Amino acid sequence: MKTIQFDFDNVGGITQVYAIPTTSFLRLRQDYINEMQYLEVRQREGIINIPVYADSSFTFNETQSQEDGGELWTVEIAGLIPKRYRLNEKSVRTLERGEWLVLFQDNNGDVVLAGTIEVPLRFSSARTTGTETEVNGNRFTFTGKEAEPSIIVDNKDIAML
Numbered sequence: 001m002k003t004i005q006f007d008f009d010n011v012g013g014i015t016q017v018y019a020i021p022t023t024s025f026l027r028l029r030q031d032y033i034n035e036m037q038y039l040e041v042r043q044r045e046g047i048i049n050i051p052v053y054a055d056s057s058f059t060f061n062e063t064q065s066q067e068d069g070g071e072l073w074t075v076e077i078a079g080l081i082p083k084r085y086r087l088n089e090k091s092v093r094t095l096e097r098g099e100w101l102v103l104f105q106d107n108n109g110d111v112v113l114a115g116t117i118e119v120p121l122r123f124s125s126a127r128t129t130g131t132e133t134e135v136n137g138n139r140f141t142f143t144g145k146e147a148e149p150s151i152i153v154d155n156k157d158i159a160m161l
Helices: 086-097
Strands: 014-021 023-030 036-041 047-049 059-067 070-082 100-106 113-114 122-127 137-146 151-153
Touching: 014 070, 036 151, 047 086, 059 113, 059 122, 086 122, 113 137
Parallel strands: none
Antiparallel strands: 014 047, 014 100, 023 036, 059 070, 070 137, 100 113, 113 151, 122 137
């Protein structure tokens, strides 16, 4: 009999997000002996690091469903780029026009790769000046419908891809 393992040290949220253009993806290297897999990239220049705002505004949701063509996983990674800042405009435009794999680390330390070369994620954004209770900034989502669930990878220092 198999048993689901439960870890009581469970924290929600995301700590790091990297948008990887499909042209930068090289492969998922499999270590079959240790049952691990590592993301490898072709080049780092096109990767966009999206700093995580210091609240719970960054989320990852993946919903499995059964469709006519088979199983489907709907992926959504959402967050906020605070303040509409001139230096970020070019990167935001690049995100809006690209196709992405998203590598993120959650607050439990797990590193997850969402999206695939075959079905990359799309970035969409909504800019707002905010209100008295909401910050000025750019709310965004990466979304996609995938044939497989997102993958936990064993890259521990994702800043060093």
